[in-house]
Amino acid sequence: MPSSQRTQLPALLSGVFISFLSLSARAQPLPRPVTHEQRVTASSIPFRRGAAWGLMSPQGRVLVEPRYAKPIKRYFRAPHLWYTNQAGPLPVVLLNEQGQELGHFKTFTQAPNGMVVATGRRTITLFDSVGHLLRATPYASIQEQWHQGLAIVKLPDSVRTSKPASGPYTTQDDKYILPGLVGLMDAQLREVVPPTFHHIDGYWQGYAPVSMIDRRKGAIDRAGRVTWLSRAHADTIARAYFGGFWAGWSNERQSAAAVDVHDRVVVPFGKYKEITRGQSDPYIAVMRRVRLGAAPNGKWVERWGLLDTTFREITPPLYERLEQHGRWTVVEDAPLGPQQVPQRGALYQGRLVIPARSPQVYPTGDQRYALALEARRDSATHTTVFRYVCYGPQGPTGMAVVSLQAPAYLGHGIFSYQSSYETRPQLILASGQKPFDEEITGVSTAYGGRYYQVRTATKAGLLDTTGRWAVPPNAAYDEVLPHQPDSLFLVRKNKLEGLVTATGQVVVPLAYTRIYNGPGRTFIGSKPDGQLVLGRTGRVLTTLPDYKAEGKKVFKLEILAPGLSLLHWLSEPATLPASAGSVTGYGRGLLLVNEQGRQILPAEVTQVGPASNGVIWVSNGSAYAVLDYQGKLLTPFKYTNVQPFSQGITLATTGGQEVWLDCFGKEYAQ
Numbered sequence: 001m002p003s004s005q006r007t008q009l010p011a012l013l014s015g016v017f018i019s020f021l022s023l024s025a026r027a028q029p030l031p032r033p034v035t036h037e038q039r040v041t042a043s044s045i046p047f048r049r050g051a052a053w054g055l056m057s058p059q060g061r062v063l064v065e066p067r068y069a070k071p072i073k074r075y076f077r078a079p080h081l082w083y084t085n086q087a088g089p090l091p092v093v094l095l096n097e098q099g100q101e102l103g104h105f106k107t108f109t110q111a112p113n114g115m116v117v118a119t120g121r122r123t124i125t126l127f128d129s130v131g132h133l134l135r136a137t138p139y140a141s142i143q144e145q146w147h148q149g150l151a152i153v154k155l156p157d158s159v160r161t162s163k164p165a166s167g168p169y170t171t172q173d174d175k176y177i178l179p180g181l182v183g184l185m186d187a188q189l190r191e192v193v194p195p196t197f198h199h200i201d202g203y204w205q206g207y208a209p210v211s212m213i214d215r216r217k218g219a220i221d222r223a224g225r226v227t228w229l230s231r232a233h234a235d236t237i238a239r240a241y242f243g244g245f246w247a248g249w250s251n252e253r254q255s256a257a258a259v260d261v262h263d264r265v266v267v268p269f270g271k272y273k274e275i276t277r278g279q280s281d282p283y284i285a286v287m288r289r290v291r292l293g294a295a296p297n298g299k300w301v302e303r304w305g306l307l308d309t310t311f312r313e314i315t316p317p318l319y320e321r322l323e324q325h326g327r328w329t330v331v332e333d334a335p336l337g338p339q340q341v342p343q344r345g346a347l348y349q350g351r352l353v354i355p356a357r358s359p360q361v362y363p364t365g366d367q368r369y370a371l372a373l374e375a376r377r378d379s380a381t382h383t384t385v386f387r388y389v390c391y392g393p394q395g396p397t398g399m400a401v402v403s404l405q406a407p408a409y410l411g412h413g414i415f416s417y418q419s420s421y422e423t424r425p426q427l428i429l430a431s432g433q434k435p436f437d438e439e440i441t442g443v444s445t446a447y448g449g450r451y452y453q454v455r456t457a458t459k460a461g462l463l464d465t466t467g468r469w470a471v472p473p474n475a476a477y478d479e480v481l482p483h484q485p486d487s488l489f490l491v492r493k494n495k496l497e498g499l500v501t502a503t504g505q506v507v508v509p510l511a512y513t514r515i516y517n518g519p520g521r522t523f524i525g526s527k528p529d530g531q532l533v534l535g536r537t538g539r540v541l542t543t544l545p546d547y548k549a550e551g552k553k554v555f556k557l558e559i560l561a562p563g564l565s566l567l568h569w570l571s572e573p574a575t576l577p578a579s580a581g582s583v584t585g586y587g588r589g590l591l592l593v594n595e596q597g598r599q600i601l602p603a604e605v606t607q608v609g610p611a612s613n614g615v616i617w618v619s620n621g622s623a624y625a626v627l628d629y630q631g632k633l634l635t636p637f638k639y640t641n642v643q644p645f646s647q648g649i650t651l652a653t654t655g656g657q658e659v660w661l662d663c664f665g666k667e668y669a670q
Helices: 231-236
Strands: 045-049 052-056 062-068 081-085 092-096 101-105 107-110 116-119 124-127 133-136 150-154 158-160 170-172 175-178 182-186 191-197 207-211 217-221 226-228 245-250 255-260 265-272 274-276 284-292 299-307 313-319 321-325 328-336 341-348 351-358 361-363 370-378 383-392 395-401 408-411 414-417 426-429 440-443 451-456 460-464 469-474 479-482 488-493 496-501 506-512 514-518 522-526 532-536 539-543 552-561 564-571 587-593 607-612 615-619 624-628 649-654 657-662
Touching: 045 062, 045 657, 092 107, 092 116, 101 116, 101 124, 150 191, 191 207, 231 245, 245 265, 245 274, 255 274, 265 274, 265 284, 284 313, 299 321, 313 328, 313 351, 328 351, 328 361, 341 361, 341 370, 351 370, 395 414, 395 426, 426 440, 451 469, 451 479, 469 479, 469 488, 488 506, 496 514, 506 514, 506 522, 514 552, 522 552, 522 564, 552 587, 552 607, 587 607
Parallel strands: 460 479
Antiparallel strands: 045 052, 052 062, 081 092, 092 101, 107 116, 116 124, 124 133, 150 182, 158 175, 170 175, 182 191, 207 217, 217 226, 245 255, 255 265, 274 284, 284 299, 299 313, 321 328, 328 341, 341 351, 361 370, 370 383, 383 395, 408 414, 414 426, 440 451, 451 460, 460 469, 479 488, 488 496, 496 506, 514 522, 522 532, 532 539, 552 564, 564 587, 607 615, 615 624, 649 657
């Protein structure tokens, strides 16, 4: 699809403007919601007896006697399923939480709709996320990418000993392999289109294009009804599908034509040189070649226009380029002058709204407005002034501002602009009116693409990209900033910080030079005198000791769990006598502090891992152990290759063997 690019203004104006997981049983852990409750919620846990593996309940009842040689592992995309590996052509054994074998497969993975797709010797079996059999299918594969809730399914390939008379095939070991037929399946496992075609694409404008080995082409609707093109149209016009129709170029006729899904020629040969449409374009773009100048020296150039979905010409081919943005289409004429300044305009639903004489045109993301950079002669100064003018579907809306760059659209008809380097950003409505009575003293850039800080002389607030106040302007704050989690907002006043909700509820009082917050709305606040306090939901629970007086300089703080903070400290280097001519290195260590301000980390710990299920992995430098939130070591330091706890259990290695253990330190081995 031809498109116009945003071109920088020429030098003469520069003074004014500035997958789906691959089918593998070796599943990798994925981020999951963290729970801090010390409880085993898994229905079954793998255990080892000698060299064999089985499953037992958390209460110790054996569900599956140990009979598997390889460890039983969890598939983290479907946490209610277990798998193990074995030798042979079907190396994956899939089990549910009760220990029932679901089958032996080559590979398995999870589909976007939550199903588990298990690939057998030639076909696929579908299970739900807890292992209930949904359907044993005749399919050899289900495509990885779903489109509009549908997936392409494919039957097994056919193997022949003789060469096929026609159609695509591959060879292997003196055999001929014909690709299996394809169809469509929805998220409820219904065959929307049975596998009867050799090729099928996704639905576009209500139809999916299909084809056969014998070069037949057609389209299938949502109800599964197929319409076929005549052989003449399939061979001469149907080169590419564009949603409801095909189009193609004919060398013989030196033009393009289009045929719809009912085999009707909707655009005959001879009128246009190209017919095309982008996947998200509402209109059909057409191109005609015209001669500029008299023959024989005239230059042939491309000119583009638009058809609507009934193939009615709504914009004649007049423009060098066009780019569709929903209801708006930016058009471009030939550039002017030695600087080749672009000449752009815009159509709204195919109707010209902005004439093509602006170097820049930008539709807004919600398609309500378009901005055009326009030149105007100032009669007082006899200079040319460039302004950004706002247009709606009916024409100019009233806003016209001098701005260093295109005004930022904040949503709901609100724009932010800066007229010069000496002035502050301002807010203006599409109508040209000011949105607030008070003078704006500052508008920030978008934080994370979601929020804009707006300041007046006495207030600060946070505006979201829908044009609504996330935090209304408040005289109590000098600054308001988005925070993580984004339901909280950081506020500042007189160099002090606090946290509030969107309703103004104080989560952390405005009393700290720096705030760190974490799970359970736990926070650590650093007071102006350097004192640290630990609290939750806005209430200070304890004042932490003066670590600096102990020679420990805290340089990093983390909140691992509700009411539990990790402090990293360095000790100041001790200088030896001048005769020694050297300085000792920094000492360093960790402090794990609870809500009572008590340090609960064992002295030998040098590394602290993530917290979940009421416990934390801690290391002494050579091995890991499990520590609960009260500071009690639940296991010796003997584990390697550890993973975070989930559902109260995890897999680790000890003594060269893998073992499952729970969040109370119990190993599941006999």
